[in-house]
Amino acid sequence: MNEEGDENGQSEAPASARRRLLMLGAISASAVVTIRPALAQAAGSVLNCEIPVPDPVRAGNWIAADGKLVPPATQGAFPPARRPLTGEEVRNALATGSPYRGVDHEASRAYTNYIRRLQHGNSGFTCFASLQMPRG
Numbered sequence: 001m002n003e004e005g006d007e008n009g010q011s012e013a014p015a016s017a018r019r020r021l022l023m024l025g026a027i028s029a030s031a032v033v034t035i036r037p038a039l040a041q042a043a044g045s046v047l048n049c050e051i052p053v054p055d056p057v058r059a060g061n062w063i064a065a066d067g068k069l070v071p072p073a074t075q076g077a078f079p080p081a082r083r084p085l086t087g088e089e090v091r092n093a094l095a096t097g098s099p100y101r102g103v104d105h106e107a108s109r110a111y112t113n114y115i116r117r118l119q120h121g122n123s124g125f126t127c128f129a130s131l132q133m134p135r136g
Helices: 013-048 087-096 105-116 125-132
Strands: none
Touching: 013 087, 087 105, 087 125
8 A cells, every 4th residue: 555545546645634634623623722711811810910019129219290210208209009000900090091999090190100111121011011912
């Protein structure tokens, strides 16, 4: 027996092609079943991730209205957030402008400006970047 045909002269190519297609279909279905829960879990974890304001390295600083870090007790600046903000809180603040729980509008706006200024390497950057990803 060879690839050209079997002992009766019949070609095996259509049968092997069908087997390959069936295997690919099974693998694809398996991938969909595996990926969808992972995406749902990832979306949930994005909402539960945390963004410290400011990040621990700069914890002694206050936050100016424009989101820049300034020395403590700078006039017009706000003390650091008492707790890290969750991804869900940040997403809501970005979408609606609503203040963070326990924080007035001005401080909340300053915290949001700080978060918008986060760069790679800052604590909370990955959480913030994940919030910017479109949901499919």
